[in-house]
Structure formats: C-alpha cells, structure tokens
Amino acid sequence: MATRESVRPGGRSARVQQAVHTAVRELQAERSREDLTIPVIAARAGVTPSTIYRRWGNLNDLLADVTLERFRPETAPEDTGALASDLLSWGEQYLDEMVSAPGRQMLCEIMASADETRRQRCFQYAREQIAQIHQRAVTRGETPPDVDTLMDFIIGPLIYRVLYDSDSATPERLREWVSRALGGV
C-alpha cells in the first residue's frame, strides 16, 4: 500500500497524518529503531493502530514516508560564484548529512521501502538542487556538463559509498568526484 498523496487534504485526515508524523519523529529521537512499533506510535499520536495500518500498511512504509519529508531540501544551494565551488559546498553538506548515523538510517529506510516512486522522489530532490546549481552556472556563462553527468559522477559515487562503505565517503573523495565530473583528471 503506497501512501496516497491525496488522502483528504483537510480536517481530521490531515490532523491524523500530522499527529502520526510528529509521533514518529519524537519517538525516533527517544528510542532505538528496534522498539519503535506501530502500536507505540499510534498511542503517542493519540490514534488507533488500525488507522495506521490502513493508511500506511506497515512500519517500513510509514518510516519511509516520514523520512522522505526530511530529505526535501528547504533552501536553495548556496551561491559561491562558480560551478566547482557551488558543487563542492553543496556536496559537502549533503555528504555530511548522509554519512551521519541518522542520515544513513534514513537512506536505508527509503531503500527498504517497496515503493519505487518514493525512491525516485528522493532522487528528484537531489537532482533539483544540482539542476539549480547547473542553471546558475549556465547563466554565468560557464559551460557545465549536463545535469545527468553531474548526477552520475558526483551523487552516484557519493551515495554508493555512503550506503556500502560509509568510511570511504570522505570530503577528499568528493573533491575528486567534482573535479572528474567537470572534466579534470
């Protein structure tokens, strides 16, 4: 059961969604993932468990749903005046976020979710940020590689290393990725 984007947008449904999301975030801060269960979340949210089951289906999907919110970037990437430094600056922040314990946890939650559209959404968020940086570079008169190339050679290795071997996801490597993506050696 994919979380429907369009439950009724107003009134009680919205309140329940809000309450459940809040409950999850609070509980995530307090307990380990191990003892985070739907009945516990329901109790905290002041909602009956069956409501959660019917709406989100299972814990994985609920957590992935909440997690996706956190991935949504709330600010535009910083403008440092040049493509390379924009990418580095944004990338370092992204890397930091992703290698942190909660960040890795979040990634795994998204990955574990059966729903592919959710993973795609997560991909989209990063792509939009990169697209903004790209667009700015074009406006400045730089001639950057296209957005997909940047994704492939910067975000690709970054996420890959975070997921599989997070110790090797370092800012030093990021510099290599950026320089290689921009056509350097």
Add this chain to the structure above:
Amino acid sequence: MATRESVRPGGRSARVQQAVHTAVRELQAERSREDLTIPVIAARAGVTPSTIYRRWGNLNDLLADVTLERFRPETAPEDTGALASDLLSWGEQYLDEMVSAPGRQMLCEIMASADETRRQRCFQYAREQIAQIHQRAVTRGETPPDVDTLMDFIIGPLIYRVLYDSDSATPERLREWVSRALGGV
C-alpha cells in the same frame, strides 16, 4: 542480531541453516514477498519458528542473509583481451542482473538489513571482480586508473541509477561511465 558466521559448522545446525535457506529460495520463487513470513518458511524447512527467530532475529535479516549468497559471484569475469571491453562486458551482465525485478528486490533486501557489514560484503564482491579485471589489465601492460576510481565512476552511478530510477540504468549509459572512468570524455 547479526547472523553469526560461525554457528556450529557441522551436524544439525548446518542442516537447519541449509534447510531454511532452501526454503526461502523456493518460497521466493512461488510467492510474493508480501506473504512470505517466518512461520511459513519454518514450516517449509521443517523447523520450528522460534529457531529462526533466535538465529536470524527477523525476516529482513533472514532474507538479506539468503540474498547475500546470491550476490557472491561464482565465476571470474570474462577475459576479452582489453580493459575497456572487460569492463563493458562484465558491467553489462552486472547491470542486467541488478535492474531485473529480482535483482532490485535483492538490493532492497540488503539495504533493509540493519547490519552494515552485510552491505559492505556486497560491496566487496563487486570490488573483487573489478580488481581482477584491473589486475589483468596491469599484467597486459595497460595503465588503468586504480580500482577505487573504477568503482566510483562505474559501479557508483550504476547502483545509484538502479536504486533510484532504474529506467535510466541503461547499457548506453554504462558505455559513457566506462569511457569516462578510463579518462575519455
């Protein structure tokens, strides 16, 4: 509870492990992931559910454990006579395997597992294959980029695209990744 590598290696323990793994593989072929539960697996394996709970902890970890076996490459990568074509040939096969529905499912299962060492092991398998290809190239007198560079710019984007947007993980893109990794434009 990480699956211990060294349960007692002989006798009953080994038989149970074997029976459970077999049961999982059989059931995966018959049913959807939805109705694959530990009691069902236990019944098929002729084992009591509590045995599975005590040994593997939960379904995620059991499936990830079984899945990891499938990731272990059983043959050395084909030798086509040159680095670029070796990478392409191996990469195409790897890509095929990963974008297939069961392949994606497998990746998600590994991701969903709490145990990071399992994810690292999965990374290791691919790295060993690449390392072999690399070594052969060196022996031939080619001067390839180092193994980590190959991982970053070929496997990185490959896995990234498979996970987030599998439609965009195509052999055409693979060619670009290989050529870029080898220093081309």
Add this chain to the structure above:
DNA sequence: GGATAAAAGCAAATATTTTGCGTTTAGGAC
C-alpha cells in the same frame, strides 16, 4: 444545508513474535 463516501474508531479474531524450560547434540577433553 444535505447526501455520500472516505477515513477513523472500536473490538473481536488472527497471526506473529517472544520466552521459559526440557531435550538433543556438536565439539572438546580425556
């Protein structure tokens, strides 16, 4: 404002996971 159907609540029915305890058995010591 009233009709209608989606979403929530409640509680009983199922299914699952956990746990305590007795039994089997692998692996080591002699």
Add this chain to the structure above:
DNA sequence: GTCCTAAACGCAAAATATTTGCTTTTATCC
C-alpha cells in the same frame, strides 16, 4: 571411544502485533 558442557533446537504458553467487520464521524461535492 566415552563423557562433559554448552550451543541449538523443539515445544507450548504468553505477550504482541496485525487484520477485519462493523459503526460512527466528517470532508467534500451538489
């Protein structure tokens, strides 16, 4: 080979979690 010890397993009861049928509430559309 036999004995000892502790790891694994089996079994069944207890604790939890999930599903489901039915009722009630309430957004949303006319």
